[in-house]
Amino acid sequence: MNILVRELKANLRSLLIWGAIVILFTVLGLSKFSAYAGNPEMLAVLDAMPPAMLAALNMQAFNLTTVTGFFGIMFTYFALLLSIAAAMWGSDIISKEERDKTVEFSLTLPVTRSRLVTAKALAALVNCVGLLLITWGVSLAGAAKYQPDREFYRFLGLCMLALFIMQLIFLAIGIFLGCAMKRYRRASSVAVSLLLGTYFLSVLSSLDQDLDWLKYVTPFKYFDPGMLLRESRLDLTFVGLSLAIILMSMVGAYLTYNRRDLYI
Amino acid sequence: MSVIEANHLTKYYGKARGIIDVSFQVEEGEIFGFIGPNGAGKSTTIRLFLSLIYPTSGSATIFGKDCIKYGPELRRDIGYLPSDVFYYERMKVIDLLKYSASFYDRDCTQRMYELAELMELELHRRIEDLSYGNKKKVGIVQGLLHQPKLLFLDEPTAGLDPLMQRKFFQLIREENQRGVTVFFSSHILGEVQRLCNRVGIIKEGRVIEIADIRTLQQNNYKKVRVEAPGLDAAYFDLPGVTNLEFHNSTVRFFYKGDINAVMRKIGELTVSDVTIEEPTLEEIFMHYYE
Numbered sequence: 001m002n003i004l005v006r007e008l009k010a011n012l013r014s015l016l017i018w019g020a021i022v023i024l025f026t027v028l029g030l031s032k033f034s035a036y037a038g039n040p041e042m043l044a045v046l047d048a049m050p051p052a053m054l055a056a057l058n059m060q061a062f063n064l065t066t067v068t069g070f071f072g073i074m075f076t077y078f079a080l081l082l083s084i085a086a087a088m089w090g091s092d093i094i095s096k097e098e099r100d101k102t103v104e105f106s107l108t109l110p111v112t113r114s115r116l117v118t119a120k121a122l123a124a125l126v127n128c129v130g131l132l133l134i135t136w137g138v139s140l141a142g143a144a145k146y147q148p149d150r151e152f153y154r155f156l157g158l159c160m161l162a163l164f165i166m167q168l169i170f171l172a173i174g175i176f177l178g179c180a181m182k183r184y185r186r187a188s189s190v191a192v193s194l195l196l197g198t199y200f201l202s203v204l205s206s207l208d209q210d211l212d213w214l215k216y217v218t219p220f221k222y223f224d225p226g227m228l229l230r231e232s233r234l235d236l237t238f239v240g241l242s243l244a245i246i247l248m249s250m251v252g253a254y255l256t257y258n259r260r261d262l263y264i
Numbered sequence: 265m266s267v268i269e270a271n272h273l274t275k276y277y278g279k280a281r282g283i284i285d286v287s288f289q290v291e292e293g294e295i296f297g298f299i300g301p302n303g304a305g306k307s308t309t310i311r312l313f314l315s316l317i318y319p320t321s322g323s324a325t326i327f328g329k330d331c332i333k334y335g336p337e338l339r340r341d342i343g344y345l346p347s348d349v350f351y352y353e354r355m356k357v358i359d360l361l362k363y364s365a366s367f368y369d370r371d372c373t374q375r376m377y378e379l380a381e382l383m384e385l386e387l388h389r390r391i392e393d394l395s396y397g398n399k400k401k402v403g404i405v406q407g408l409l410h411q412p413k414l415l416f417l418d419e420p421t422a423g424l425d426p427l428m429q430r431k432f433f434q435l436i437r438e439e440n441q442r443g444v445t446v447f448f449s450s451h452i453l454g455e456v457q458r459l460c461n462r463v464g465i466i467k468e469g470r471v472i473e474i475a476d477i478r479t480l481q482q483n484n485y486k487k488v489r490v491e492a493p494g495l496d497a498a499y500f501d502l503p504g505v506t507n508l509e510f511h512n513s514t515v516r517f518f519y520k521g522d523i524n525a526v527m528r529k530i531g532e533l534t535v536s537d538v539t540i541e542e543p544t545l546e547e548i549f550m551h552y553y554e
Binding site: 002006010100101102103104105107108109110111112115259260261262264 | 311314316318336342346351353367406
């Protein structure tokens with residue numbers, strides 16, 4: 001408990017900064033959307049754009065002139081922001097102890113390494129939930145002006161659930177990298193590179209039917225906002241796949257961190 | 265029962281040598297000095313005891329229990345002062361000490377304030393604003409506040425001013441009198457000699473000597489320098505004299521044995537200058553390698 005509380009305090013500032021980024025991002029998005037909202041000319045412009053480009057921007061499934069459509073587009077950007085934050089928190093919260101050489105203090109206390117990883121993982125998880133709630137809150141507040149229907153709220157709720165699972169995936173991968181990497185200084189950059197790599201794979205896979213199998217490789221394809229809107233449910237195959245990735249990463253994290261030398 | 269027991273401890277970092285086949289015991293209530301130059305493997309040995317790193321081969325027990333398997337449990341009774349002290353920079357000293365204390369079952373508040381007062385620690389400053397010496401003082405308080413039964417001190421005096429060093433040694437002696445076993449690593453022979461009962465000498469990863477401090481002192485070499493007009497190097501050709509050097513009517517040599525033999529020889533001379541001193545640690549090591 002003491003480790004958790006300390007980590008939460010130490011990471012509060014980071015949460016506030018990420019929260020501010022998400023809020024700023026949503027406000028900017030909404031200010032653009034106010035120009036499209038209920039504007040038929042905008043639809044004509046979009047129809048004239050090449051389909052591949054729309055696919056790459058994940059804009060095919062949505063009618064950009066409605067608030068549901070707008071958040072359908074925003075989903076991808078929220079996913080990127082929230083995942084990056086999760087991956088960085090996950091990798092950093094473990095590796096910073098070695099980077100700052102405080103590991104010679106924190107792990108000479110009467111604690112097991114597993115307890116340290118658990119407490120730190122929980123602290124990072126709290127941060128992820130906090131950022132998700134901020135995202136949800138600012139979305140609700142931003143959408144309220146357009147008096148959305150009930151369908152919108154259900155859609156937004158599902159989006160948040162999908163975002164949460166993606167946060168968990170990248171949090172777990174980040175924690176695994178922080179625990180496992182000998183070159184702990186690079187844990188964060190590897191985690192974020194991996195994340196951006198899978199994002200670009202997801203863009204590629206929407207451009208080319210032959211690359212459809214990539215949807216299993218990149219978490220950015222696990223939960224398609226278009227499908228969330230049409231079917232009002234998460235694809236259980238991908239929920240299962242996500243859980244498997246999370247579980248494997250966490251087991252790997254505990255195993256490697258317990259077995260390896262700490263670098264001081 | 266030995267408090268610390270190292271059995272053929274070996275540690276390689278990849279191909280780089282850490283320590284090789286280190287075996288020794290530290291008995292309850294003793295102050296065990298562990299001396300060697302930088303990079304000899306002193307910190308590696310301590311980190312193995314604290315299971316911060318794991319041995320390539322061999323094992324170690326503390327209080328009779330395997331130091332890896334029972335590490336977290338054993339560390340309740342272990343205090344550790346690393347050679348370089350690093351804490352969470354953004355925390356205040358008092359918060360850090362309270363955080364540290366929260367991991368132990370007993371109430372450490374009183375002891376914490378006692379120690380902080382003794383070490384003249386400013387409790388309400390941030391760690392990041394502290395000088396090296398002040399961080400070290402935080403380390404001392406943090407390492408002792410839970411009243412450990414075993415102390416690992418890794419070059420503890422670096423960064424402390426002479427007054428603080430004296431207080432610190434006094435503190436360690438008091439802890440020792442209460443029954444605390446102390447493992448004291450240092451590259452300064454003088455402070456080890458002042459404090460320790462027994463010493464282990466480590467060089468290039470291997471323990472090359474374990475001796476009672478008294479025997480070590482008796483066996484110890486003296487560094488002698490005699491300056492006398494018309495002096496001849498052959499004059500000091502005694503048993504026990506090594507590394508004899510002669511330059512400008514000054515003779516330098518190391519001597520091991522009954523010092524009176526040398527004193528009589530010097531007494532027969534009309535000298536202009538004489539020094540007899542302890543050799544430096546490096547010079548002792550040179551002898552261990554002859």
